[in-house]
Amino acid sequence: MLMPPKITTRLTVNGATHDVTAAPDTPLLHILRNDLGLTGPKFGCGLGQCGACMVHIDGDAVRSCTTPLSAATRGPITTIEGLGTADKPHPVQQAFIEEQAAQCGYCINGMIMATAALVARNKRPTKTQIRSTLNANLCRCGTHMRIMRAVERAAALSVAQGGGSDD
Amino acid sequence: MIRELTSDLTSELSRRDFLKRSGVIAVAFSIAPSQSLFASTPRSPSLIPLSPNQLDSWLVVAADGSITVFCGKVELGTGVSTALRQIVAEELDAPIDRITWVQGDSDRTVDQGSTVGSQSVKRGGAQLRRAAAEARAVLVELASAKLGAPADTLVVSAGVITVANDASRRVTFGELIGGQRFQREIGGKATPKNPADYRVVGKPVPRAELPAKMTGRHVYVHDVRVDGMLHGRVVRPASIGATLLSVDDSALRDIPGARVVRKGNFLGVVADREEDVVRAAKSIKPTWSDAATLPVTDALYETLIKTSATDRSVTDAGDVPAAIAGAAKTVRAQYRWPFQMHASIGPSCGVADVKRDSATIWSSTQGAHTLKGALAQLINLPSENVHVIWTEGSGCYGHNGSDDAAADAAVLSQTIGKPVRVQWSRADEHAWEPKGVAMVMDVAGGVDANGRIVGWDYAVWTPTHSSRPNAQAGGGAASFIAGQLAGATPAARRSLGGERNARHTSVIPNTRVVAHLLQSSPMRVSSFRGLGSPQNSFANESFMDELAIAAGADPVEFRLRHLTDPRAVAVVQAVARIGGWEKGDRGRGDRGRDSAGQWPKRGRGMAYVQYDGTEAYVAAIVDVDVDVAQHSIRVTRVCVAHDCGLIVNPDGLRNQIEGNVIQAISRTLKESVKFDRSRVTGVDWRGYPILTFAEVPDSIEIELIDHPELPSVGAGEAATSPIPGAIANAVFDATGKRLREVPLLV
Numbered sequence: 001m002l003m004p005p006k007i008t009t010r011l012t013v014n015g016a017t018h019d020v021t022a023a024p025d026t027p028l029l030h031i032l033r034n035d036l037g038l039t040g041p042k043f044g045c046g047l048g049q050c051g052a053c054m055v056h057i058d059g060d061a062v063r064s065c066t067t068p069l070s071a072a073t074r075g076p077i078t079t080i081e082g083l084g085t086a087d088k089p090h091p092v093q094q095a096f097i098e099e100q101a102a103q104c105g106y107c108i109n110g111m112i113m114a115t116a117a118l119v120a121r122n123k124r125p126t127k128t129q130i131r132s133t134l135n136a137n138l139c140r141c142g143t144h145m146r147i148m149r150a151v152e153r154a155a156a157l158s159v160a161q162g163g164g165s166d167d
Numbered sequence: 168m169i170r171e172l173t174s175d176l177t178s179e180l181s182r183r184d185f186l187k188r189s190g191v192i193a194v195a196f197s198i199a200p201s202q203s204l205f206a207s208t209p210r211s212p213s214l215i216p217l218s219p220n221q222l223d224s225w226l227v228v229a230a231d232g233s234i235t236v237f238c239g240k241v242e243l244g245t246g247v248s249t250a251l252r253q254i255v256a257e258e259l260d261a262p263i264d265r266i267t268w269v270q271g272d273s274d275r276t277v278d279q280g281s282t283v284g285s286q287s288v289k290r291g292g293a294q295l296r297r298a299a300a301e302a303r304a305v306l307v308e309l310a311s312a313k314l315g316a317p318a319d320t321l322v323v324s325a326g327v328i329t330v331a332n333d334a335s336r337r338v339t340f341g342e343l344i345g346g347q348r349f350q351r352e353i354g355g356k357a358t359p360k361n362p363a364d365y366r367v368v369g370k371p372v373p374r375a376e377l378p379a380k381m382t383g384r385h386v387y388v389h390d391v392r393v394d395g396m397l398h399g400r401v402v403r404p405a406s407i408g409a410t411l412l413s414v415d416d417s418a419l420r421d422i423p424g425a426r427v428v429r430k431g432n433f434l435g436v437v438a439d440r441e442e443d444v445v446r447a448a449k450s451i452k453p454t455w456s457d458a459a460t461l462p463v464t465d466a467l468y469e470t471l472i473k474t475s476a477t478d479r480s481v482t483d484a485g486d487v488p489a490a491i492a493g494a495a496k497t498v499r500a501q502y503r504w505p506f507q508m509h510a511s512i513g514p515s516c517g518v519a520d521v522k523r524d525s526a527t528i529w530s531s532t533q534g535a536h537t538l539k540g541a542l543a544q545l546i547n548l549p550s551e552n553v554h555v556i557w558t559e560g561s562g563c564y565g566h567n568g569s570d571d572a573a574a575d576a577a578v579l580s581q582t583i584g585k586p587v588r589v590q591w592s593r594a595d596e597h598a599w600e601p602k603g604v605a606m607v608m609d610v611a612g613g614v615d616a617n618g619r620i621v622g623w624d625y626a627v628w629t630p631t632h633s634s635r636p637n638a639q640a641g642g643g644a645a646s647f648i649a650g651q652l653a654g655a656t657p658a659a660r661r662s663l664g665g666e667r668n669a670r671h672t673s674v675i676p677n678t679r680v681v682a683h684l685l686q687s688s689p690m691r692v693s694s695f696r697g698l699g700s701p702q703n704s705f706a707n708e709s710f711m712d713e714l715a716i717a718a719g720a721d722p723v724e725f726r727l728r729h730l731t732d733p734r735a736v737a738v739v740q741a742v743a744r745i746g747g748w749e750k751g752d753r754g755r756g757d758r759g760r761d762s763a764g765q766w767p768k769r770g771r772g773m774a775y776v777q778y779d780g781t782e783a784y785v786a787a788i789v790d791v792d793v794d795v796a797q798h799s800i801r802v803t804r805v806c807v808a809h810d811c812g813l814i815v816n817p818d819g820l821r822n823q824i825e826g827n828v829i830q831a832i833s834r835t836l837k838e839s840v841k842f843d844r845s846r847v848t849g850v851d852w853r854g855y856p857i858l859t860f861a862e863v864p865d866s867i868e869i870e871l872i873d874h875p876e877l878p879s880v881g882a883g884e885a886a887t888s889p890i891p892g893a894i895a896n897a898v899f900d901a902t903g904k905r906l907r908e909v910p911l912l913v
Binding site: 003022023025026027030033034038039040041042043044045046047049050052079080081083084085086089093096097100102103104105106107108109112130131132134135136137138139140141142143144145146147148 | 243244245246373374376377378379380381382383384385386387389390421422440441442445446509510511512513514559560561562564590592593818819822823825826827828829830833851852853857858859860861863864866867
């Protein structure tokens with residue numbers, strides 16, 4: 001397998017600018033986790049099938065395991081760390097905490113990032129829209145019922161806080 | 168007492184002497200025990216003997232009153248670390264948010280046994296309760312002396328001890344013992360609280376680690392980074408049992424830092440960067456021998472029945488053949504359950520730093536102490552020089568690839584001489600995680616003219632459900648895939664788990680249960696949630712429904728006819744109430760059908776299990792929509808009534824029950840490992856699909872039956888067991904068709 005030459009790429013992540021040097025086909029996930037120390041996005045499959053690696057690029061929820069570095073420059077990147085902190089959580093994070101909507105929590109990065117992108121666009125998602133949005137995000141602990149309640153709560157909180165945008 | 172307590176803990180001389188003798192680099196010692204006493208002495212098992220009888224093995228109070236608890240049971244995503252924290256806070260009368268929780272560290276936490284079998288609250292919690300009660304008793308003694316007041320006039324609350332009726336006379340835990348050892352054996356003299364006085368246990372305390380998980384700050388084993396660490400990947404055989412004939416690694420020349428490690432049939436690569444090691448793993452060209460060790464898929468169950476077995480009589484009461492021969496109606500059936508995957512969302516990961524004479528391993532293992540012993544044999548180091556630090560992983564639901572990934576990392580690190588992080592790929596996990604066990608269950612039974620069961624004849628074919636790390640008889644290396652590939656042969660193990668719930672939990676006069684304990688399994692298997700209980704309960708609870716139908720009886724009423732334990736009766740009655748059970752004929756296929764008789768057909772089924780025969784009582788009612796033309800079964804609603812004795816955290820319990828229900832629906836409707844003669848073939852989420860958001864029920868309704876006066880029993884996995892049978896019974900109700908093989912297909 002031919003090794004592509006490394007190049008330096010400028011990324012904007014959680015509001016900060018970073019120059020990273022890596023092969024252009026490097027999955028964005030590895031750059032975030034290994035070069036920038038942002039381990040909130042998780043490696044689940046590397047195939048775009050489970051959603052554990054989700055981040056936002058320009059407000060869109062994307063799978064960072066199948067997003068090459070070369071395609072990650074189209075807009076600012078937000079990771080779950082950039083949404084909020086335990087002391088100042090994003091409304092979606094707050095809703096997930098209030099609903100206690102996790103067990104192991106390994107998938108929850110993707111659930112929160114997908115939800116944040118959803119409620120930024122749709123203030124009152126229906127149950128069907130919630131199921132449809134999250135359908136390609138896998139959870140093995142079986143926390144689905146709580147996650148769906150958390151999405152409804154997140155939408156309500158986002159409306160109450162007059163926001164919905166996370167970027 | 169006070170003199171004794173202050174005599175030793177701060178004796179730096181003895182500590183420094185110890186550190187010098189042990190050759191460990193002495194680290195700065197400060198008095199704050201939660202930071203220094205344990206954390207700074209990672210290689211000092213003899214500094215404080217980790218005896219379960221010594222109070223100092225369990226907890227430390229710092230000068231500021233904060234408390235650190237050292238717990239051998241670990242958080243697997245079930246919320247157990249919050250429940251256990253509640254137990255300690257309750258007995259100590261300490262604020263729960265001042266308790267720091269150290270888990271699963273082979274040098275720092277008591278070996279409470281592995282975190283398995285839903286035993287963490289039941290057994291682990293009982294140990295912690297005794298320790299905390301003892302600590303509170305010591306603190307009250309100290310306060311009595313310090314305040315000059317009799318112990319029985321003192322009030323303990325939120326880490327402060329006050330003389331009753333004189334709030335000015337007070338002293339905090341930190342002032343009494345901060346930074347000092349208790350120096351006390353847990354003698355059992357301290358009496359734990361009366362459950363009637365509980366203020367923290369029984370409350371829905373929020374999970375301590377969830378804010379960190381929700382904000383991306385929680386550290387999983389996948390997130391551990393060590394200075395100088397390389398990234399590693401394994402390259403597994405093309406076929407199970409294949410021999411590595413040669414490796415062409417010429418393609419690695421261009422990959423920075425890429426190196427190959429080969430030990431027998433074990434093959435791995437390391438590189439400086441993760442994307443480079445992924446490239447390296449794809450680039451090397453191993454040549455493997457052919458191997459075809461697996462049965463033809465269609466012959467799986469026949470193969471199991473023909474496998475050499477040791478037969479064990481689980482029970483043989485009365486005269487079963489005569490009872491069935493004399494029955495008014497008899498039924499015979501065979502039920503089948505395939506290999507399944509734990510299917511953790513995060514593929515397994517391990518980090519190892521193996522030096523010439525010592526090793527540190529970070530692993531999401533369920534048993535830091537047993538892993539340590541087995542790994543020591545794998546890498547040929549004295550066990551006392553191996554330090555396993557548990558770090559949370561993706562939910563495992565049993566023995567997934569966590570221990571194997573730790574072993575892979577250890578082998579690579581030892582060979583390369585640098586710390587190595589091994590991340591399994593999705594295909595590695597799907598193909599090589601130890602699978603949940605395939606089983607066959609034969610049942611025969613009969614009912615008399617009064618509709619009572621007169622005989623129950625049950626046989627199960629099952630391999631062992633455990634191949635966990637095990638250092639006994641020097642077999643540690645063979646516990647791991649890495650060890651096996653390098654040539655170690657697994658020794659025969661005592662068969663475990665296949666008999667779980669093989670015996671029905673009803674009152675039936677003539678019952679025979681035989682377990683054919685298979686001496687081998689076509690595929691490597693190990694513990695998966697419930698061990699043999701979901702399989703056996705699927706058979707028993709389907710068969711119970713079949714007998715009810717044969718007797719012309721209502722399934723709920725039929726079950727109650729054969730139950731005498733009031734707690735069993737209570738969960739069945741409770742679930743019938745919340746589930747809106749209506750008596751009547753089952754299996755007509757018209758329940759809920761619309762006026763035009765259109766699909767989907769609706770059905771309702773129930774099942775009841777007392778987990779493992781002695782643990783939690785669980786009854787379930789399941790509603791299904793069945794569309795035969797589309798081969799579709801959808802569970803629309805599940806109701807569960809659950810009694811696990813004293814409930815420590817009702818919200819955590821509900822979360823766990825919901826998880827069991829959804830995972831069990833997934834296992835029942837969708838899951839079986841696909842394989843050909845050589846290998847697992849479904850090695851991604853398309854090849855082994857699990858239940859998705861579109862498929863989960865519309866509602867899961869749970870009734871918890873609390874028994875504060877009774878000890879807690881396990882609740883981690885009990886709610887899985889009744890679900891498969893309840894679904895199959897609901898499908899029968901909807902269609903009149905009895906499905907006896909998982910995954911259920913219409």
